[in-house]
Amino acid sequence: MEANKTWKNPIVAWIDNRLPIFSMMNADLVDYPTPKNLNYWWNFGSLAGIMLVIMILTGIFLAMHYTAHVGYAFESVERIMRDVNYGWLMRYMHMNGASMFFIVVYIHIFRGLYYGSYKPPRELLWILGVFILLAMMATAFMGYVLPWGQMSFWGATVITNLFSAIPLVGQSIVTWLWGGFAVDNPTLNRFYAFHYLLPFIIFALVFLHLWALHVHKSNNPLGIDVKGPQDMIPFTPYYTIKDAFGLGVFLIVYLGFVFFAPNFFGEPDNYIKANPMVTPPHIVPEWYFLPFYAILRAITFDIWFIPAKLIGVTMMFGSIIVLLFLPWLDRSPVRSARFRPLYRQFFWLFLVDCFVLGAAGGHPPEGHWIWIGQVATAYYFAHFLIILPLLSYLEKPRQLPSSISAAVTPGGVGISAKGVAE
Amino acid sequence: MAHTASTSPESVDDEVTRRDFLLIATGTVAAVGAALAAWPFIDSMNPAADTLALASTGVDLAPVEVGQRITVVWRGKPVFIDHRTDKEIEAAEAVPLNQLVDPQPDSARVQKPQWLIVVGVCTHLGCIPLGQKPSDPRGDYGGWFCPCHGSHYDTAGRIRKGPAPANLVVPPYVFGDEQTIKIG
Numbered sequence: 015m016e017a018n019k020t021w022k023n024p025i026v027a028w029i030d031n032r033l034p035i036f037s038m039m040n041a042d043l044v045d046y047p048t049p050k051n052l053n054y055w056w057n058f059g060s061l062a063g064i065m066l067v068i069m070i071l072t073g074i075f076l077a078m079h080y081t082a083h084v085g086y087a088f089e090s091v092e093r094i095m096r097d098v099n100y101g102w103l104m105r106y107m108h109m110n111g112a113s114m115f116f117i118v119v120y121i122h123i124f125r126g127l128y129y130g131s132y133k134p135p136r137e138l139l140w141i142l143g144v145f146i147l148l149a150m151m152a153t154a155f156m157g158y159v160l161p162w163g164q165m166s167f168w169g170a171t172v173i174t175n176l177f178s179a180i181p182l183v184g185q186s187i188v189t190w191l192w193g194g195f196a197v198d199n200p201t202l203n204r205f206y207a208f209h210y211l212l213p214f215i216i217f218a219l220v221f222l223h224l225w226a227l228h229v230h231k232s233n234n235p236l237g238i239d240v241k242g243p244q245d246m247i248p249f250t251p252y253y254t255i256k257d258a259f260g261l262g263v264f265l266i267v268y269l270g271f272v273f274f275a276p277n278f279f280g281e282p283d284n285y286i287k288a289n290p291m292v293t294p295p296h297i298v299p300e301w302y303f304l305p306f307y308a309i310l311r312a313i314t315f316d317i318w319f320i321p322a323k324l325i326g327v328t329m330m331f332g333s334i335i336v337l338l339f340l341p342w343l344d345r346s347p348v349r350s351a352r353f354r355p356l357y358r359q360f361f362w363l364f365l366v367d368c369f370v371l372g373a374a375g376g377h378p379p380e381g382h383w384i385w386i387g388q389v390a391t392a393y394y395f396a397h398f399l400i401i402l403p404l405l406s407y408l409e410k411p412r413q414l415p416s417s418i419s420a421a422v423t424p425g426g427v428g429i430s431a432k433g434v435a436e
Numbered sequence: 437m438a439h440t441a442s443t444s445p446e447s448v449d450d451e452v453t454r455r456d457f458l459l460i461a462t463g464t465v466a467a468v469g470a471a472l473a474a475w476p477f478i479d480s481m482n483p484a485a486d487t488l489a490l491a492s493t494g495v496d497l498a499p500v501e502v503g504q505r506i507t508v509v510w511r512g513k514p515v516f517i518d519h520r521t522d523k524e525i526e527a528a529e530a531v532p533l534n535q536l537v538d539p540q541p542d543s544a545r546v547q548k549p550q551w552l553i554v555v556g557v558c559t560h561l562g563c564i565p566l567g568q569k570p571s572d573p574r575g576d577y578g579g580w581f582c583p584c585h586g587s588h589y590d591t592a593g594r595i596r597k598g599p600a601p602a603n604l605v606v607p608p609y610v611f612g613d614e615q616t617i618k619i620g
Binding site: 071075079093096097099100101103104 | 476477478480482484485486487
């Protein structure tokens with residue numbers, strides 16, 4: 015830990031001498047040295063953190079009015095919408111907040127992919143991020159079940175049935191997950207318990223994520239290491255103000271949906287109360303799961319003795335698990351795609367592939383969408399398992415600048431981490 | 437002027453600058469914004485519309501005989517309805533006001549002398565006083581007796597003895613006709 019600051023306020027000084035919380039905040043939020051060339055794609059980490067706080071806050075207040083029982087869940091949500099003071103605002107913020115959280119996090123992930131933020135020495139930072147994504151997906155899925163609409167019920171049925179693909183013990187696991195012989199009251203109760211628990215697990219993971227970040231500090235658009243204080247500026251005021259401005263723009267978009275198109279991301283079927291006797295004609299997950307849903311459905315054929323269902327499920331989970339190995343699949347020593355002419359093109363192809371997967375996941379599996387989904391799935395894995403390892407050896411990176419300062423402020427004038435003009 | 441807005445460390449230390457004004461103005465706007473954003477969260481914990489809609493209760497008094505006491509639920513709380521006997525009415529009206537902890541004539545506590553209607557919650561710390569059942573103790577004044585800390589109420593529901601500071605609350609009510617009331 016850095017040397018403790020001396021504080022003018024005697025109460026602050028007294029506390030800080032015993033618990034250096036003010037020194038820590040100062041070191042990690044104020045004086046914190048940050049590369050001076052971060053662009054707006056670096057705003058999305060703090061936005062994700064703010065979304066987590068908004069989700070926990072609105073969620074706790076929704077929990078005060080929600081009833082986790084098959085007989086009351088749907089009605090209690092309607093009561094929140096109609097009778098509870100500002101209940102509509104809480105719920106629409108929570109509902110659209112989930113979509114916004116995923117948009118922000120997906121942009122944050124693709125930022126990391128483009129600028130090579132997963133490369134040494136930030137591998138663990140990246141891996142913690144993948145765990146955060148997994149925990150977010152579990153939380154979002156279980157949260158979607160709570161309103162107990164038709165999509166809630168059938169989404170829960172389909173997703174829990176994925177585990178029946180596990181050989182031998184699959185069906186027993188599904189019964190165990192359900193606490194019965196179908197998705198029912200015990201399932202709803204435990205999903206509610208987990209939905210309340212997981213955000214705090216995410217919070218702890220985010221803490222580790224930030225801890226790991228602050229060891230080697232932020233990557234930057236050039237992807238080169240900082241060479242000294244001349245390459246950095248203090249986090250406050252420079253990035254606090256930049257993050258605050260980005261937050262303002264983001265909130266306009268987010269609250270625009272909340273106030274003017276609150277059901278834009280939703281499925282109308284979820285305003286029909288769950289009916290275990292009737293399946294809606296077209297079950298789709300929330301948009302943020304569509305690419306994974308497409309991968310799940312892509313495998314329509316058995317391979318040797320392995321049933322298609324098991325392969326599909328394995329591939330769906332594998333599409334996330336493969337991200338854990340990314341730091342060792344991409345061996346190129348150059349981080350930023352700015353200096354990797356080939357990787358940069360494959361990055362955009364991969365992004366397009368993810369959108370194609372999303373489209374395939376959103377359409378019923380018939381006609382052209384079947385082979386489109388299959389090709390896109392194959393490309394998804396090829397990107398990580400074939401293209402990235404090969405590029406590491408075949409690509410000739412462009413010349414890296416000698417330092418951030420040399421590239422960003424070639425005149426030599428700038429403000430250093432000490433906060434003074436040099 | 438130019439130097440007051442500069443970032444050089446000497447100028448920002450002690451003297452008042454335009455930057456101080458900007459900081460205070462921005463901070464004020466942020467504080468007001470945070471307070472406004474907090475209001476929906478705070479207000480969501482207030483009674484909801486359906487809770488408020490249940491705020492009145494109708495009672496049919498016809499089956500309640502003279503000398504009988506019944507308890508009805510209004511806003512989740514017990515309301516005591518006492519069809520008082522002539523003797524009880526007389527006792528309540530005869531008490532001189534200077535003997536009362538919370539002076540109130542009986543006439544101020546009833547609309548019709550034979551019907552006493554009070555919220556059955558002790559004004560001390562919220563227990564429900566005894567006296568509704570014929571077998572209950574009614575305290576020294578023939579009204580109600582709170583078992584928690586020993587408050588005695590008379591036949592007009594007024595506090596006479598014990599730690600309670602005030603008379604049992606008379607809820608707002610109106611007579612629909614001779615035999616029905618609407619509380620709340």
